[in-house]
Amino acid sequence: xxxxxxxxxSIRQREGHVQRWLTQCQPDILFLQEIKCETHAFPALTFHGxxxxxxxxxxxxxxxxxxxxxxPFTVVHRALPGLPADDTQARYLEIEAADMxxxxxxxxxxxxxxxxxxxYKLAWMECLAERARALLAADRPLAITGDFNVCPTDxxxxxxxxxATDALVRxxxxxxxxxxIWLGLTDAIRAAHPHGHIYTFWDYQAGAWQRDLGLRIDHxxxxxxxxxxxxxxxPDKAERDQPQxxxxxxxxxxxx
DNA sequence: ATGCCGGGTCCTACCCGA
Numbered sequence: 615x616x617x618x619x620x621x622x623x624s625i626r627q628r629e630g631h632v633q634r635w636l637t638q639c640q641p642d643i644l645f646l647q648e649i650k651c652e653t654h655a656f657p658a659l660t661f662h663g664x665x666x667x668x669x670x671x672x673x674x675x676x677x678x679x680x681x682x683x684x685x686p687f688t689v690v691h692r693a694l695p696g697l698p699a700d701d702t703q704a705r706y707l708e709i710e711a712a713d714m715x716x717x718x719x720x721x722x723x724x725x726x727x728x729x730x731x732x733x734y735k736l737a738w739m740e741c742l743a744e745r746a747r748a749l750l751a752a753d754r755p756l757a758i759t760g761d762f763n764v765c766p767t768d769x770x771x772x773x774x775x776x777x778a779t780d781a782l783v784r785x786x787x788x789x790x791x792x793x794x795i796w797l798g799l800t801d802a803i804r805a806a807h808p809h810g811h812i813y814t815f816w817d818y819q820a821g822a823w824q825r826d827l828g829l830r831i832d833h834x835x836x837x838x839x840x841x842x843x844x845x846x847x848x849p850d851k852a853e854r855d856q857p858q859x860x861x862x863x864x865x866x867x868x869x870x
Numbered sequence: 871a872t873g874c875c876g877g878g879t880c881c882t883a884c885c886c887g888a
Contacts, residue, residue: 861876
């Protein structure tokens, strides 16, 4: 079973990329982030045409998540439980499929909006940990996948690619990420590649791709029952060389 | 060297990303 995640940086700009990639990679499930369109504008029919059912949680201009699946699934939540009711940012989609709970996230970046923006990121991470805790307590096989906007350690970004005060690497951000991990979740990419630099994002600017100045910020976290089935978890770097690519590449996690 | 590219939008200068 292949579960994939991809921040596509606008589905309208990358619809053809996703269609081609699905055909060539054949994942069972693909979570998308930064679709940057309203829910009704998501091009579901394109994906129906190649055998994928679709569900989107969108908003105008920013954010937006979606899931594509070859097998039927049930939508459980279209927003992160625990957030204020007036929070309309489209960043969370939780489904049940193949007897697993699968969560796709676009975690707040935390660099814009000053201290309030960073506080929002930390509050969002706290709610996510609370949700994960509840699902794990109920003994649900669980995967949380998506764009976490967190470099968990100094091995997870190229030297010089970020300042020490960036919201992706700040100690408070990393502490919240560890809080998630310590619930008993396995960071699948790091488990499959224990040593060295491995990236999922390269900025459009300053030749970051050509100079390999990347970040590892797209993650898949697995509960123990799924971690025991882990076969591989790998970014598909070839996508970054496509014409008009997203700045993120797809990450594919394979379970036996 | 946080705005170098690239997406978005009340259309065009400005917000956001990581």
